[in-house]
Amino acid sequence: xxxxxxVTKIYGEGKSAFxxxxxxxxxxxxxxxxxxxxxxxxxxxxxxxxxxGFVDPTRGxxxxxxxxxxxxxPHKRPVNTVFQSYALFPxxxxxxxxxxxxxxxxxxxxxxxxxxxRMLELVRMTPMADRQTGQISGGQQQRVAxxxxxxxxxxVLLLDEPLSALDFKLRKDMQxxxxxxxxxxxxxxxxxxxxxxxxxxxxDRIAVMNAGRIRQIGSPRExxxxxxxxxxxxxIGDTNFVEIELLETEGETAGxxxxxxxxxxxxxxxxxxxxxxxxAVRPEHARLVPPEExxxxxxxxxxxxxxxxxxxxVALDSGARFVIRQQNAPHHRQTxxxxxxxxxxxxxxxxxxxxx
Amino acid sequence: MADDLSPARAARExxxxxxxxxxxxxxxxxxxxxxxxxxxxxxxxTPGDYGGVVWKFSWDxxxxxxxxxxxxxxxxxxxxxxxxxxxxxxxxSLMTTVAALIFGFPTAYFIAxxxxxxxxxxxxxxxxxxxxxxLIRTFAIMELIRAEGTVNMLLLWTGIIDEPIQMLFTEFxxxxxxxxxxxxxxxxxxxxxxxxxxxxxxEAAYDLYATRWRVLRRVIFPLVRPGVIAGxxxxxxxxxxxxVTPRVLGGGKNLMLGNLIELQFGQGRxxxxxxxxxxxxxxxxxVALIFYVRAVGxxxxxxxx
Numbered sequence: 001x002x003x004x005x006x007v008t009k010i011y012g013e014g015k016s017a018f019x020x021x022x023x024x025x026x027x028x029x030x031x032x033x034x035x036x037x038x039x040x041x042x043x044x045x046x047x048x049x050x051x052x053g054f055v056d057p058t059r060g061x062x063x064x065x066x067x068x069x070x071x072x073x074p075h076k077r078p079v080n081t082v083f084q085s086y087a088l089f090p091x092x093x094x095x096x097x098x099x100x101x102x103x104x105x106x107x108x109x110x111x112x113x114x115x116x117x118r119m120l121e122l123v124r125m126t127p128m129a130d131r132q133t134g135q136i137s138g139g140q141q142q143r144v145a146x147x148x149x150x151x152x153x154x155x156v157l158l159l160d161e162p163l164s165a166l167d168f169k170l171r172k173d174m175q176x177x178x179x180x181x182x183x184x185x186x187x188x189x190x191x192x193x194x195x196x197x198x199x200x201x202x203x204d205r206i207a208v209m210n211a212g213r214i215r216q217i218g219s220p221r222e223x224x225x226x227x228x229x230x231x232x233x234x235x236i237g238d239t240n241f242v243e244i245e246l247l248e249t250e251g252e253t254a255g256x257x258x259x260x261x262x263x264x265x266x267x268x269x270x271x272x273x274x275x276x277x278x279x280a281v282r283p284e285h286a287r288l289v290p291p292e293e294x295x296x297x298x299x300x301x302x303x304x305x306x307x308x309x310x311x312x313x314v315a316l317d318s319g320a321r322f323v324i325r326q327q328n329a330p331h332h333r334q335t336x337x338x339x340x341x342x343x344x345x346x347x348x349x350x351x352x353x354x355x356x
Numbered sequence: 357m358a359d360d361l362s363p364a365r366a367a368r369e370x371x372x373x374x375x376x377x378x379x380x381x382x383x384x385x386x387x388x389x390x391x392x393x394x395x396x397x398x399x400x401x402t403p404g405d406y407g408g409v410v411w412k413f414s415w416d417x418x419x420x421x422x423x424x425x426x427x428x429x430x431x432x433x434x435x436x437x438x439x440x441x442x443x444x445x446x447x448x449s450l451m452t453t454v455a456a457l458i459f460g461f462p463t464a465y466f467i468a469x470x471x472x473x474x475x476x477x478x479x480x481x482x483x484x485x486x487x488x489x490x491l492i493r494t495f496a497i498m499e500l501i502r503a504e505g506t507v508n509m510l511l512l513w514t515g516i517i518d519e520p521i522q523m524l525f526t527e528f529x530x531x532x533x534x535x536x537x538x539x540x541x542x543x544x545x546x547x548x549x550x551x552x553x554x555x556x557x558x559e560a561a562y563d564l565y566a567t568r569w570r571v572l573r574r575v576i577f578p579l580v581r582p583g584v585i586a587g588x589x590x591x592x593x594x595x596x597x598x599x600v601t602p603r604v605l606g607g608g609k610n611l612m613l614g615n616l617i618e619l620q621f622g623q624g625r626x627x628x629x630x631x632x633x634x635x636x637x638x639x640x641x642x643v644a645l646i647f648y649v650r651a652v653g654x655x656x657x658x659x660x661x
Binding site: 052075080083 | 565
């Protein structure tokens, strides 16, 4: 278990001071696949480097299994990193790269040899053991970097955007590979990415970061279905934002009035207060209906065909735009045309009232 | 494209390529191959009474590089004077190279790890002495370490010593001078390879339980090795033939090869011997260069083969 408590990193002083990390607190469980997700410059890599020991936080504490890590230099922390550029040693073979950490730990020669062989098998690189790192492909380098970091059996593995240099197909394969490795080794993975899809498909839990702060922590489903604030809803997936009036709250739901005057219920945080608010509705959670059954009515402005689904852009009477995504069925016939009067509807409890 | 060229145009291209090569060839011929040939021929001739050479074939010059014949008894023995000068040249050059490496490596590392903007400033500081006249720099060292020089005065004044230390006109002073003069030649190539070094490799090694010392030995040093070898060669070779520094700082007692050669062409009036000694120096340099090529070649094979 890794406890990160009030970690703050300030670069510079006075007016030019820059908060790379601003009071970050999170507890990462054992054997968890935990993802730090955010746009570039949000502080996710800085947080990773703080755990690895390459950055000293200005304030705060980091504990691993109850013991503070901050006093130890990187080479004394039971934490290994997979670097974005892989950082494989170019003057060593694949096997020598994987053996490096074990040798530095002073493991006996026989054990080093056994572990390297096991690691090569784990990442399916056994035939490449004696190649130079410059002679293997990007995906293979990636696997060697993983094996090298896993070989000393760290308690935590840090991965700094390890898939960003790979092409789409290889990326998909490596995502599955990473999940498999984590399951087989039982090591806690802390994974940094700016790719929301990658985060959603791989993680047990995600922390969404922006401007040095953690904005929301939750399972992929929680983050996607119940974004706490506009930044999270906007950063992950596509979202419709509707200006609404919050009437009253009851537990985790709230009564709301839409711009059309119609009232319905939506999910909300417990701290939501009556007044003006923003509602987030995912495009695939809404339906296109005849105007008389609709929560909000408008004209169909655009139809975009995507193969698996079709996007309907509705110009609402309130002036805002609303996108609906509907899956395409076989033999489906297009019944709508641009310019039609249409209505937008979604089930009660589907929308999420956002924190300011 | 190439096979579109008409024969006339191909010939013109070939001619212009030759034309471009000509100046370099002329310089090489006039300034390197020609003189070298003359030196080689002279080393097999007989010395003239007042310098110069007499056109009579003789092995004597090469013979006296390593041996001498007793004037009275005609007995053969090793030319101790020459051999000790050879030995001193190689020894001082090696020591200078090692000292320059010890000072130059951390300096290059320091500069390469500065922010990009300030690196040029540090390199300028390294280069400025290099642009100053060699003689002036050598006399500056002399001024520092002579008996009434700055260093001795300072030591006397602070009471660390009671009487001046003899530093000038020793092997130490020659080495000090040569380290000072050739240090930039060590720093430059090491810095060049250090600047290309991917420092995430250093982080990776540090992350994988390597101590600072092991990071240096297992990762940084092997990767900047070509720079270290190039720097060592660039320092070692001019040291072997150094003339001004041992002349000024060695005070005539501590001759090096350069001074010995000059002596044969001047007071010694033995041009063939001077020529033979020069070629012996060249041979040592060649051995050092072959060593270098093989060391670097091995790196190249590792990286590509």
